[in-house]
Amino acid sequence: MSVVEKAIGLLNHFSTARPEIGLSEFCRLARRDKATTYRHLTALEAVGLVEQNPTTRAYRIGPAALRLAELREATVPRRDGVLQPLATLADRTGESAHVSVLSGSSLHSLAVHESTRHSTRVVIDVAILPLHATASGISAVAFGAPELRDAALANMNRFTDFTPTTPEALDAAVAEARRTGISTSDSGFEAGVHGMAAPIYDQSGALAGAVAVASVATRMTAEQEFTNRTALVEAARQITRNWGGTVPAVVEAAWADTLTPMPREDAAR
Amino acid sequence: MSVVEKAIGLLNHFSTARPEIGLSEFCRLARRDKATTYRHLTALEAVGLVEQNPTTRAYRIGPAALRLAELREATVPRRDGVLQPLATLADRTGESAHVSVLSGSSLHSLAVHESTRHSTRVVIDVAILPLHATASGISAVAFGAPELRDAALANMNRFTDFTPTTPEALDAAVAEARRTGISTSDSGFEAGVHGMAAPIYDQSGALAGAVAVASVATRMTAEQEFTNRTALVEAARQITRNWGGTVPAVVEAAWADTLTPMPREDAAR
Numbered sequence: 001m002s003v004v005e006k007a008i009g010l011l012n013h014f015s016t017a018r019p020e021i022g023l024s025e026f027c028r029l030a031r032r033d034k035a036t037t038y039r040h041l042t043a044l045e046a047v048g049l050v051e052q053n054p055t056t057r058a059y060r061i062g063p064a065a066l067r068l069a070e071l072r073e074a075t076v077p078r079r080d081g082v083l084q085p086l087a088t089l090a091d092r093t094g095e096s097a098h099v100s101v102l103s104g105s106s107l108h109s110l111a112v113h114e115s116t117r118h119s120t121r122v123v124i125d126v127a128i129l130p131l132h133a134t135a136s137g138i139s140a141v142a143f144g145a146p147e148l149r150d151a152a153l154a155n156m157n158r159f160t161d162f163t164p165t166t167p168e169a170l171d172a173a174v175a176e177a178r179r180t181g182i183s184t185s186d187s188g189f190e191a192g193v194h195g196m197a198a199p200i201y202d203q204s205g206a207l208a209g210a211v212a213v214a215s216v217a218t219r220m221t222a223e224q225e226f227t228n229r230t231a232l233v234e235a236a237r238q239i240t241r242n243w244g245g246t247v248p249a250v251v252e253a254a255w256a257d258t259l260t261p262m263p264r265e266d267a268a269r
Numbered sequence: 270m271s272v273v274e275k276a277i278g279l280l281n282h283f284s285t286a287r288p289e290i291g292l293s294e295f296c297r298l299a300r301r302d303k304a305t306t307y308r309h310l311t312a313l314e315a316v317g318l319v320e321q322n323p324t325t326r327a328y329r330i331g332p333a334a335l336r337l338a339e340l341r342e343a344t345v346p347r348r349d350g351v352l353q354p355l356a357t358l359a360d361r362t363g364e365s366a367h368v369s370v371l372s373g374s375s376l377h378s379l380a381v382h383e384s385t386r387h388s389t390r391v392v393i394d395v396a397i398l399p400l401h402a403t404a405s406g407i408s409a410v411a412f413g414a415p416e417l418r419d420a421a422l423a424n425m426n427r428f429t430d431f432t433p434t435t436p437e438a439l440d441a442a443v444a445e446a447r448r449t450g451i452s453t454s455d456s457g458f459e460a461g462v463h464g465m466a467a468p469i470y471d472q473s474g475a476l477a478g479a480v481a482v483a484s485v486a487t488r489m490t491a492e493q494e495f496t497n498r499t500a501l502v503e504a505a506r507q508i509t510r511n512w513g514g515t516v517p518a519v520v521e522a523a524w525a526d527t528l529t530p531m532p533r534e535d536a537a538r
Contacts, residue, residue, distance in 0.1 A: 004312035007273040011316065011337060019344040043273035047280065048510075049337070054353060061341040063350075066472035066513025068280060068318070069338030072330040075288040081332075084323060203335035241317075244335025 006032075007040035011049065011061070016205070020058040069203075072244075078202075079111060081242030085211070085235040086113040092231040093213050093224075096122040099200070099239065100129050100136045101209035105151035107131065107140055110209065122193050122214035132156050132170050133163045135185040135195030136210035141170070142177035143199040143251065144207040149174070162187040181254030182229050183210075187217060194220045196228045198236035199251060203244030211235045229258045275301075276309035280318065280330070285474070289327040338472075341513075347471075348380060350511030354480070354504040355382040361500040362482050362493075365391040368469070368508065369398050369405045370478035374420035376400065376409055379478065391462050391483035401425050401439050402432045404454040404464030405479035410439070411446035412468040412520065413476040418443070431456045450523030451498050452479075461486045465497050467505035468520060472513035480504045498527045 001009070013021055013029045021029065027037045041059055044050040048064030082099045089097035094117035100107045107129040114121050131137035131152035141148045149170070156165045164170045177183035185195040197212035213228045233255045240247050247255075270278070282290055282298045290298065296306045310328055313319040317333030351368045358366035363386035369376045376398040383390050400406035400421035410417045418439070425434045433439045446452035454464040466481035482497045502524045509516050516524075 001315075002308065002312050004273050004276040004309060005315050008277065008312065008316045008318065011333075014337075014340055014344075016340065016343055019340065039271065040273055043271050043277065046270075046274050047277045049277065060344045061337050063341065063345075063472075063511055063513040064280075065334060065337035065341045067515075068283075068330050068334035070472040070474075070513070071283055071285065071288065072332065072334045074285055075283075075329045076332075203332075203339040205339075242332055244332040244339070246336075 006030075007043055008049075010037070010040055010044065014061055020053055020056065020060045022056070022058040026059065069244075076242065078243060082111050082211075082239050083113075085238040085242070086111055088238075089113070089211065089213065089231050089235040090115040092234075093215070093228050094118060095213050095215040095219075095228070096124055097235070098124050098136070098212045098214060099209060100212070102140055102144060102148075102207060105131075105148055107134075107136055107209065118216070118219070120216050122216060124214055126189075130155065130157065130159070130189060132165075133159050133185065133189040134212075135183045135188075135197035135214075136212045138170075138173045138177050138183035138185060139197040139199050139210040139212075140207065142174045142183060159189050160187050160191045162191075164188060179254060180229075180258055181251050182232060182258055192217045196225070196232060198232040198255075200236050200243065201240045201245035201247060205245070208240075208243060208245065211239055226261075233258055275299075276312055277318075279306070279309055279313065283330055289322055289325065289329045291325070291327040295328065338513075345511065347512060351380050351480075351508050352382075354507040354511070355380055357507075358382070358480065358482060358500050358504040359384040361503075362484070362497050363387060364482050364484040364488075364497070365393055366504070367393050367405070367481045367483060368478060369481070371409055371413060371476060374400070374417055376403075376405055376478065387485065387488070389485050391485060393483055395458075399424065399426065399428070399458060401434075402428050402454065402458040403481075404452045404457075404466035405481045407439075407442045407446050407452035407454060408466040408468050408479040408481075409476065411443045411452060412517075428458050429456050429460045431460075433457060448523060449498075449527055450520050451501060451527055456486055463489045465494070465501060467501040467524075469505050469512065470509045470514035470516060474514065477509075477512060477514065480508055495530075502527055 010030060027034050030037060048062040050059045051062040052059055086097045090113040094115045096114045098112045099110045101110045109127055112124045129136050131141055141152050152170060153167055158165050164173055183197045194215045194217040195212055197210040199207055200209050200211055202208035213232060279299055296303050299306060317331040319328045320331040321328055355366045359382040363384045365383045367381045368379045370379045378396055381393045398405050400410055410421050421439060422436055427434050433442055452466045463484045463486040464481055466479040468476055469478050469480055471477035
């Protein structure tokens with residue numbers, strides 16, 4: 001690691017749980033001597049990336065971070081941050097890829113990318129995705145705030161014969177999503193559409209929305225499902241990174257299963 | 270300048286006008302050779318402070334900026350960023366210091382700090398400051414979006430005999446504010462209260478509000494006015510810095526006059 005990387009890496013020790021760090025604590029956290037740590041902090045301070053709390057003399061993130069974030073937002077707005085991952089997702093799966101963002105307890109469609117591989121494909125033209133009946137919605141209930149379950153239960157329209165319309169059916173889908181990190185809705189919103197979704201996160205640390213693949217149900221095989229899962233995890237990580245977020249450890253752990261290659265006999269099943 | 274400072278300093282070349290910078294352009298801007306510049310950019314990239322546009326390979330601000338800004342906001346919320354400067358302002362002037370923030374075309378009171386130097390002082394208990402009748406409001410019209418003048422003209426209540434109630438009177442006060450960088454309202458809102466204000470800016474680059482001193486009018490002398498001006502400029506710079514903003518060059522130029530010490534005979538006048 002270069003000296004520059006080491007110096008900037010000091011910023012990674014800040015968190016909501018540890019918003020201010022004194023010099024001695026910094027030395028301990030970074031396992032560096034006082035002179036080096038102080039020199040690095042002084043350099044970061046000179047460019048406004050850290051500052052000292054005038055009262056305690058402890059270091060905290062400086063105001064330059066606000067300007068950099070503003071520039072980032074102007075250069076790569078949230079929508080731009082999903083275009084590349086969505087295109088790759090559609091390309092890898094051969095199906096329609098889709099991102100939605102959570103606003104309050106509604107999941108709003110943000111961007112769609114259709115694959116041209118097949119002449120039949122799923123066209124996604126819904127502005128607000130029902131929480132109980134879509135893979136994206138179930139992902140939001142599984143990984144978002146507890147209020148989202150209440151919001152889902154409050155609005156359990158039956159769209160098809162397969163829509164979950166009881167708390168038990170919803171909870172089963174949510175439990176499966178939590179176990180694997182990937183939610184599924186087979187014809188729950190529209191007959192013949194098989195949806196799979198993964199949660200995405202932004203800089204706030206909270207759930208920001210979902211990335212999904214909507215496949216033509218008759219094309220689904222165990223192999224296609226595995227491809228979708230793998231590509232979804234990749235896309236969710238990429239979008240989360242582009243949005244300045246971090247995937248929670250518990251979700252990464254659930255994805256680990258998802259990414260284990262299937263035994264051949266399973267694939268042929 | 271240390272190597273770390275030089276590396277992080279590369280970030281300062283990004284702006285809304287120049288959101289993406291290629292390697293060769295970076296070398297030219299930073300006046301450094303390609304190997305050094307590349308090494309610095311690679312270090313910044315490793316921590317997510319820059320990233321390459323996958324299409325053009327040019328560098329742009331990375332997603333880590335979003336997380337840092339979120340942490341900064343959580344650690345030093347906007348209100349906290351004004352407390353120290355307001356206390357200093359009240360202390361230096363011996364009068365009531367005050368910050369308001371612009372939201373749409375309304376100026377909302379954010380924080381007040383009263384000095385204890387005198388037994389009489391101005392108590393500020395108004396939630397929304399009238400644009401035409403207060404020093405803060407005139408500062409907003411002078412340095413904010415053109416719509417603010419329309420908003421001021423649409424609501425020209427007469428509060429005292431000194432309230433500007435014609436477009437000409439408003440424009441004269443605004444012109445004076447633009448010339449000096451400091452706006453004044455002598456008993457325009459409340460008889461016996463002399464207000465002076467300076468504009469403050471945030472990370473968006475646009476006017477964010479005003480910092481003001483409200484003096485008991487009978488205490489105003491040329492010397493007090495000079496003290497107020499000087500302390501206001503300091504406070505406005507400090508708050509702007511805390512909010513991740515930059516004072517526009519045109520305002521700094523106007524302040525330069527304000528900060529020139531008065532000749533002694535003027536002070537004694």
